Amino acid sequence: MSLHLTDVTLTYPDGGARLTALDGVDLDVPAGTITALVGPSGSGKSSLLAVAATLISPDSGSVVIAGTDTTGMSRHRLTELRRTRIGMVFQQPNLLPSLTAAEQLQVIASLDGRSPRTARGRALELLAAVGLTGQADRRPHQLSGGQRQRINIARALMNEPAVLLVDEPTSALDQERGAAILDLLTTLTHRQGAATVLVTHDRSHLTAVDQVVEIQDGRLRSSVPAGRH
Amino acid sequence: MFVAWRDLRFAKGRFVLMGAVVVLITVLVGLVSGLTAGLARANTSAITDLPADHLAFTAPIDGEGISFPVSDVDAGTWTAWAQVPGVITAEPLGIVPTRAQTSERTAGVAAFGVQPGSRLAPSGGQVRNGAVVLSTTAADALDARAGDTVTLAGQDLRVADVAGDASYSHMPVIWTSLDDFQQLTREPGEGAARATVVALTTTAAADLAAADAALGTTTVSRDDALSAIGSFTSENGSLQVMRGFLFAISALVIGAFFTVWTIQRSGDIAVLKALGASTGYLLRDALGQAVVLLVLGTVVGTAIAVTAGAALGGAVPFVLDLGTVAGPALVMIALGVAGAALSIRRITSVDPLTALGSAR
Numbered sequence A: 001m002s003l004h005l006t007d008v009t010l011t012y013p014d015g016g017a018r019l020t021a022l023d024g025v026d027l028d029v030p031a032g033t034i035t036a037l038v039g040p041s042g043s044g045k046s047s048l049l050a051v052a053a054t055l056i057s058p059d060s061g062s063v064v065i066a067g068t069d070t071t072g073m074s075r076h077r078l079t080e081l082r083r084t085r086i087g088m089v090f091q092q093p094n095l096l097p098s099l100t101a102a103e104q105l106q107v108i109a110s111l112d113g114r115s116p117r118t119a120r121g122r123a124l125e126l127l128a129a130v131g132l133t134g135q136a137d138r139r140p141h142q143l144s145g146g147q148r149q150r151i152n153i154a155r156a157l158m159n160e161p162a163v164l165l166v167d168e169p170t171s172a173l174d175q176e177r178g179a180a181i182l183d184l185l186t187t188l189t190h191r192q193g194a195a196t197v198l199v200t201h202d203r204s205h206l207t208a209v210d211q212v213v214e215i216q217d218g219r220l221r222s223s224v225p226a227g228r229h
Numbered sequence B: 001m002f003v004a005w006r007d008l009r010f011a012k013g014r015f016v017l018m019g020a021v022v023v024l025i026t027v028l029v030g031l032v033s034g035l036t037a038g039l040a041r042a043n044t045s046a047i048t049d050l051p052a053d054h055l056a057f058t059a060p061i062d063g064e065g066i067s068f069p070v071s072d073v074d075a076g077t078w079t080a081w082a083q084v085p086g087v088i089t090a091e092p093l094g095i096v097p098t099r100a101q102t103s104e105r106t107a108g109v110a111a112f113g114v115q116p117g118s119r120l121a122p123s124g125g126q127v128r129n130g131a132v133v134l135s136t137t138a139a140d141a142l143d144a145r146a147g148d149t150v151t152l153a154g155q156d157l158r159v160a161d162v163a164g165d166a167s168y169s170h171m172p173v174i175w176t177s178l179d180d181f182q183q184l185t186r187e188p189g190e191g192a193a194r195a196t197v198v199a200l201t202t203t204a205a206a207d208l209a210a211a212d213a214a215l216g217t218t219t220v221s222r223d224d225a226l227s228a229i230g231s232f233t234s235e236n237g238s239l240q241v242m243r244g245f246l247f248a249i250s251a252l253v254i255g256a257f258f259t260v261w262t263i264q265r266s267g268d269i270a271v272l273k274a275l276g277a278s279t280g281y282l283l284r285d286a287l288g289q290a291v292v293l294l295v296l297g298t299v300v301g302t303a304i305a306v307t308a309g310a311a312l313g314g315a316v317p318f319v320l321d322l323g324t325v326a327g328p329a330l331v332m333i334a335l336g337v338a339g340a341a342l343s344i345r346r347i348t349s350v351d352p353l354t355a356l357g358s359a360r
Helices: A045-052 A075-085 A101-111 A120-129 A145-157 A175-192 A203-208 B002-010 B012-048 B075-083 B136-142 B178-185 B208-215 B224-228 B230-264 B266-274 B279-312 B322-349
Strands: A003-014 A017-029 A033-038 A060-065 A086-089 A163-167 A195-199 A211-216 A219-225 B054-058 B087-101 B106-114 B131-134 B149-152 B155-162 B171-177 B197-202 B217-221
Touching: A003 A045, A017 A033, A017 A045, A017 A195, A017 A211, A017 A219, A033 A045, A033 A175, A033 A203, A045 A060, A045 A163, A045 A195, A075 A086, A086 A145, A101 A120, A101 A145, A101 B002, A120 A145, A145 A163, A145 A175, A163 A175, A175 A195, A175 A203, B002 B012, B002 B279, B012 B224, B012 B230, B012 B279, B012 B322, B054 B208, B054 B224, B075 B087, B075 B197, B075 B208, B087 B136, B087 B178, B106 B136, B106 B178, B131 B136, B131 B149, B136 B155, B136 B171, B149 B171, B155 B178, B171 B178, B208 B217, B217 B224, B224 B230, B230 B266, B230 B279, B230 B322, B266 B279, B279 B322
Parallel strands: A033 A195, A033 A211, A086 A163, A163 A195, B106 B171, B131 B155
Antiparallel strands: A003 A017, A003 A060, A211 A219, B054 B197, B054 B217, B087 B106, B087 B149, B087 B197, B131 B171, B149 B155
């Protein structure tokens, strides 16, 4: 139940040449821990997240998710892996406007061919876990930014993911709400045993994580235990 | 269809608007279909209801098609046709437009001349020299009933019966004997009996082409013979073109709506893909949404068209049956689904990567 990236290289076409986004990246994220990924804009954070999410296949190297090597997997299998083993918390909540808070979570069961109705119980449990008891039937436009982001997190946990990928979840929130969201992520990661990667610009978050990884120009510069920043 | 149902409810303004367009087009298609069938029936029912499978016309001169007004066959022709192997029956049928009168009414009618007792006419046993059978529409137009006298081109003829609703070229039909028919088309004492076509009942063994070559006729199936009615092809063709355009417009409008809808939803689609939705799931969801919209719109539109058609039925020729009600509705749905399917293909090209970093 962990995430391993080994010697991952990713390039993009850039005119006639190729731009290297990730250059021989090695990363281990054990289950039940949070690894913070920090670095300046354009350093490769989003590319690393996209590779870990199986949204992009690297040029070389391997990505192993909960023991499953994704190298050479078909698009269909990668989609299935994303649906069953990976949770994603987007930078913005990215909620579907037509769905209520509970339905934002139930849709995950629907994607996997399970009955959304029977998944409602778990959806309500997760909403309660993120402090949204009583908000299950509200639609996104009826909720605050912090509440929407909490739903974003709860949705990512709906499929009991082995790997949780979190992309700057507090960037649109004030300091107080941002800290509350981080506390929530930490608690849920430890409780659910997920291997969590947290992309963040906010250095105040770094004290709360288990591992800090800095990335620059597509290379991991350092891997620093939490509390050193 | 978890998301599709919720989208339908959430964006009901947009879907009601689109549904209203489907309803209106369906009403128009339903009315045009009923009217097309009604007009076609008023033009051709006397031919389509004939108990014969082929009609033999005088062979047209080169470059021309068969034509009821032009065709003219003699007794030798139908007698010879009766001898052709595989021909079960060969009966002369005379057709001429004329004027009918009673003491109070005058109407344009089509006189259909048949041999006395011919099975070509409804209640054919009643057709004798001096006695005619009126179609119900002819009886209504002339306000006549059995036992009354009608005058056809100066001949007083007794109404033996009122039967069938045959009409030809939008005129009600009066069935006369072939001898009385001769009085309508020829001068007294002028030559032997003639008719317009020979109505044939055949088996598969009949070599119609060889018989045509030997007898100087052109034989076509009963349905193909409709093209020999002058007004039918142009009238029916125009209405069918209108119907075809309505079907095409409906498919295009549905396609355009779902194209815009899919573009508007592309952010949601990217998020769902990033969360693990398969393309098949998303296509089924979107297509299901289109089917729901089309079925609801078409059912409501068809109900309105049926109600309007039933109300109009007495005033204009209008046919309400499975072919004019269910047929166009099914075509509307099928073409609409095809239009929607083409437009939602773009779901396959939405990149889930765009969900990362997107602000929604």
